[in-house]
Amino acid sequence: MAxxxxxxxxxxxxxxxTTFGIVDTRGTILAGxxxxxxxxxxxxxxxxxxxxxxxxxxxxxxxVGQIAGIGVGAPNANYYTGNIEYAPNLYWMKDGKRLxxxxxAETLREKFGIPVAITNDANAAAIxxxxxxxxxxxxxxxxxxxxxxxGSGIVINGQVVYGHDGFAGELGHVIMRxxxxxxxxxxxxxxxxxxxxxTGVARTAREYLETRKDDSLLRNLPLDEITSKDxxxxxIAGDQxxxxxxxxxxxxxxxxxxDFIAFSSPKAIILFGGLTKSGELLMRPIRESLERNILPIFxxxxxxxxxxxxEGDAAVLGASALGWEAK
Amino acid sequence: MAxxxxxxxxxxxxxxxTTFGIVDTRGTILAGxxxxxxxxxxxxxxxxxxxxxxxxxxxxxxxVGQIAGIGVGAPNANYYTGNIEYAPNLYWMKDGKRLxxxxxAETLREKFGIPVAITNDANAAAIxxxxxxxxxxxxxxxxxxxxxxxGSGIVINGQVVYGHDGFAGELGHVIMRxxxxxxxxxxxxxxxxxxxxxTGVARTAREYLETRKDDSLLRNLPLDEITSKDxxxxxIAGDQxxxxxxxxxxxxxxxxxxDFIAFSSPKAIILFGGLTKSGELLMRPIRESLERNILPIFxxxxxxxxxxxxEGDAAVLGASALGWEAK
Numbered sequence: 001m002a003x004x005x006x007x008x009x010x011x012x013x014x015x016x017x018t019t020f021g022i023v024d025t026r027g028t029i030l031a032g033x034x035x036x037x038x039x040x041x042x043x044x045x046x047x048x049x050x051x052x053x054x055x056x057x058x059x060x061x062x063x064v065g066q067i068a069g070i071g072v073g074a075p076n077a078n079y080y081t082g083n084i085e086y087a088p089n090l091y092w093m094k095d096g097k098r099l100x101x102x103x104x105a106e107t108l109r110e111k112f113g114i115p116v117a118i119t120n121d122a123n124a125a126a127i128x129x130x131x132x133x134x135x136x137x138x139x140x141x142x143x144x145x146x147x148x149x150x151g152s153g154i155v156i157n158g159q160v161v162y163g164h165d166g167f168a169g170e171l172g173h174v175i176m177r178x179x180x181x182x183x184x185x186x187x188x189x190x191x192x193x194x195x196x197x198x199t200g201v202a203r204t205a206r207e208y209l210e211t212r213k214d215d216s217l218l219r220n221l222p223l224d225e226i227t228s229k230d231x232x233x234x235x236i237a238g239d240q241x242x243x244x245x246x247x248x249x250x251x252x253x254x255x256x257x258x259d260f261i262a263f264s265s266p267k268a269i270i271l272f273g274g275l276t277k278s279g280e281l282l283m284r285p286i287r288e289s290l291e292r293n294i295l296p297i298f299x300x301x302x303x304x305x306x307x308x309x310x311e312g313d314a315a316v317l318g319a320s321a322l323g324w325e326a327k
Numbered sequence: 328m329a330x331x332x333x334x335x336x337x338x339x340x341x342x343x344x345t346t347f348g349i350v351d352t353r354g355t356i357l358a359g360x361x362x363x364x365x366x367x368x369x370x371x372x373x374x375x376x377x378x379x380x381x382x383x384x385x386x387x388x389x390x391v392g393q394i395a396g397i398g399v400g401a402p403n404a405n406y407y408t409g410n411i412e413y414a415p416n417l418y419w420m421k422d423g424k425r426l427x428x429x430x431x432a433e434t435l436r437e438k439f440g441i442p443v444a445i446t447n448d449a450n451a452a453a454i455x456x457x458x459x460x461x462x463x464x465x466x467x468x469x470x471x472x473x474x475x476x477x478g479s480g481i482v483i484n485g486q487v488v489y490g491h492d493g494f495a496g497e498l499g500h501v502i503m504r505x506x507x508x509x510x511x512x513x514x515x516x517x518x519x520x521x522x523x524x525x526t527g528v529a530r531t532a533r534e535y536l537e538t539r540k541d542d543s544l545l546r547n548l549p550l551d552e553i554t555s556k557d558x559x560x561x562x563i564a565g566d567q568x569x570x571x572x573x574x575x576x577x578x579x580x581x582x583x584x585x586d587f588i589a590f591s592s593p594k595a596i597i598l599f600g601g602l603t604k605s606g607e608l609l610m611r612p613i614r615e616s617l618e619r620n621i622l623p624i625f626x627x628x629x630x631x632x633x634x635x636x637x638e639g640d641a642a643v644l645g646a647s648a649l650g651w652e653a654k
Contacts, residue, residue, distance in 0.1 A: 140491040154590070156490075161483055163592020164467040165628055170589040173622045175582065177505075186622055255505065262497040263481070263590055265490020295500045295513055301492055 005068035009054060010320025012121070013037060013074035015089030020054055021313075022061060023320035027132030029313055031057045043092035043099050043107075051111050069115040070108060071322030073124030073315055078166035082106055082118055115326035121145070121315065123160050123169060125272055125307070126153025128318030133308040134270050141268045142260055143307075144171065144253075146275035149185070150193040150200075156264055171260060172197070176252055196253050198228040198274050204245045205231045216241035232278050246281040253282075254289020261298050272307035272314065332395035336381060337647025339448070340364060340401035342416030347381055348640075349388060350647035354459030356640055358384045370419035370426050370434075378438050396442040397435060398649030400451030400642055405493035409433055409445055442653035448472070448642065450487050450496060452599055452634070453480025455645030460635040461597050468595045469587055470634075471498065471580075473602035476512070477520040477527075483591055498587060499524070503579055523580050525555040525601050531572045532558045543568035559605050573608045580609075581616020588625045599634035599641065 003025065011020045014037060021032030033053050040046040058064055076087035082105025084090060092099045109116040119127070126143035129135040135143075139158040145151040150172030154161040161168045172193035173186055181190020182203065194200055205218055205226050217234040218226055218241065234242035257269055275282065286304055294302075309317055330352065338347040341364060348359030360380050367373040385391055403414035409432025411417060419426045436443045446454070453470035456462040462470075466485040472478040477499030481488040488495045499520035500513055508517020509530065521527055532545055532553050544561040545553055545568060561569035584596055602609065613631055621629075636644055 138491075140495075156483055156488055157486055159484055161591055163483075164465075164594040165592055165625075167624055168467075168590065168592035170622055170624075173589050174586040175620070178503075178582065188620070188622070255502065259501040259586075260590075262500050263495065263587070264488055265492055265495035265497075267491040293502070293515070295497055295515070297494055297497075298492075 003068065005066050007063055007066050008068050008320045008323030009070045010316040010323060011070065011072045012315035012319050013072065018050060019316055021316040021320065022057060022063060023317060027317055029316060031061050032316060033057055038091065041093050043094045046092060047107055047111060067114055069117065069323035069326030070112060071319040071326060072104060072116065072118040073121045073319035074104065074118060075120060077118045077120045079119045079162050080166040117322045117326035119322055122151030123153040124318035124322055125314060126155055126160060127321040128309055128314060129270055129307060130155060131321035132317055134305045135268065138267050140264065141266045141270055143270050143272060145273040146197060146271060147273035148198055150197050154264065174256060176256060192256050196249055201228040201231055201245060201249055201275065202226050204248055205242065208241050208245060214241060218242060228275060235281050246278060247285045250282050250285025251289040253286045255293050257290050258293035261302050262295055265298060266302055268303040268305050270305045270307055276306055330395065332393050334390055334393050335395050335647045335650030336397045337643040337650060338397065338399045339642035339646050340399065345377060346643050348643040348647065349384060349390060350644060354644055356643060358388050359643060360384055365418065368420050370421045373419060374434055374438060394441055396444065396650035396653030397439060398646045398653060399431060399443065399445040400448045400646035401431065401445060402447060404445045404447045406446045406489050407493040444649045444653035446649055449478030450480040451645035451649055452641060453482055453487060454648040455636055455641060456597055456634060457482060458648035459644055461632045462595065465594050467591065468593045468597055470597050470599060472600040473524060473598060474600035475525055477524050481591065501583060501586065503583060519583050523576055528555040528558055528572060528576055528602065529553050531575055532569065535568050535572060539568065541568060545569060555602065562608050573605060574612045577609050577612025578616040580613045582620050584617050585620035588629050589622055592625060593629055595630040595632050597632045597634055603633055
């Protein structure tokens with residue numbers, strides 16, 4: 001396929017950093033960079049700096065006029081409107097007021113004069129996986145990001161599911177424990193995210209340490225400071241309690257995946273994010289739990305896969321993949 | 328729109344009866360009929376009778392050559408393959424063996440010489456609602472059928488969700504009670520269907536009668552013979568226990584719907600089936616529970632609607648709607 005404009009730009013906006021890169025059709029990042037998201041309080045200054053930095057690398061690479069589109073991944077981004085809506089961690093001012101609904105796609109489109117599309121991080125990850133990663137050739141799959149929280153991007157019939165309002169795919173907030181569930185950041189209780197995220201793993205470990213009496217390497221650490229990384233290290237060192245934290249987490253993910261499969265019967269569920277570094281510690285209990293919990297007609301049909309995108313590049317790659325379909 | 332062939336045929340296959348009708352673009356059934364599904368054990372004889380009956384009414388209505396397609400709704404029907412696969416209540420023989428995988432669409436296509444498409448009853452209901460009923464103009468909605476069991480048809484981006492294998496949309500089998508859940512017909516425990524179906528309502532009533540001591544009109548009936556209709560009659564007569572059965576059922580449906588909305592963010596959830604005749608007895612607790620359980624970003628955005636198709640016609644209408652897209 002000879003493309004007239006064979007490159008896209010991906011931009012990933014986080015509360016701390018905004019990273020970006022120029023990407024080709026095969027998912028190679030030719031050049032990239034980053035700016036501090038919160039350096040400028042004025043939205044126009046932030047956009048100005050982002051524009052200058054991206055323009056600089058595009059010129060450096062001699063790619064002026066060869067960028068097909070820009071894709072943006074950002075929290076609370078709405079694909080339909082192109083806006084970032086009420087994102088708690090993004091603070092910009094315009095005309096003396098906080099911008100709560102940020103017309104991000106439109107602003108960039110006017111600035112660069114090329115097509116821009118925007119979606120949330122997990123949807124961007126799903127598109128990235130479909131374009132360059134483990135979901136190439138798949139029309140039906142679910143991307144689950146297991147990081148600080150639990151995010152999801154759902155693909156059905158080859159299209160990301162946005163729902164009627166642009167906000168579909170909040171699988172971190174299905175309720176897994178209806179009685180006495182853990183309080184979640186969303187204000188409700190018992191959400192998947194409160195258990196199966198990196199913070200959830202640390203919470204489970206602290207719960208076990210408080211309610212059980214058995215020895216554990218984790219008892220050498222101050223209870224309130226235990227992280228999912230500590231739990232991982234202890235589990236790798238053979239610590240039984242830490243291993244049971246992974247059993248519990250994987251078991252719940254398997255239960256949740258069985259319900260997701262009853263909904264959209266995906267070819268694969270693809271996992272991405274910090275928690276997946278625990279490998280078989282988490283994957284084995286997920287697979288075993290899924291096998292126990294799945295509706296018989298779906299048994300053995302859905303693969304549980306790990307992302308094939310390099311973690312450091314995935315956010316920019318995912319966002320960039322959206323650039324190919326930007327209009 | 329002037330159509331070359333402005334009519335379709337809808338066929339609904341149940342364990343007892345197979346009903347069919349000729350339908351126009353507005354959802355009017357011009358003529359219809361029914362045959363006994365199990366009268367003929369030989370599959371070819373069943374198909375022969377079905378062909379004769381349908382041909383007869385098409386000729387009677389002077390519509391030979393004007394049928395655009397045939398749509399079929401059947402249990403365990405696979406849209407992709409056109410087969411009915413391992414349906415427990417359909418028993419036909421061919422070449423001296425039980426047909427477990429029935430090439431239904433292909434057989435009808437050869438017999439009639441016109442396009443045929445097939446899907447399960449709940450998907451057919453969703454397509455019917457989108458074509459002729461409460462979901463006209465909607466691109467994202469979920470159809471929930473509350474009958475003997477709980478079925479579902481999911482529409483996203485204007486397309487029925489079939490999943491990679493053709494069996495997506497088993498929302499009656501998401502797990503609502505993970506501890507001590509009721510045994511479900513699927514062999515697992517705690518499924519939505521075990522609670523929110525007509526049989527589930529009767530089970531809840533029996534549970535209440537066994538575990539509680541308060542008076543109830545339902546205590547005048549033999550415990551094992553109580554049906555959802557009895558519970559309805561008692562509730563209408565002001566019986567407190569019967570009303571609480573509806574509170575419990577509606578509450579669980581609201582919990583389930585909150586999770587479904589987190590998945591695909593539909594514009595509406597449309598309810599169909601015998602249980603919906605209970606009207607506000609069920610609808611009010613559903614709406615209240617949904618409001619309590621929904622993730623804040625989705626609050627107030629999804630309508631809970633009742634089907635607009637007449638119950639007696641809905642199965643044939645739903646199946647017929649699939650005929651428009653048959654190839």
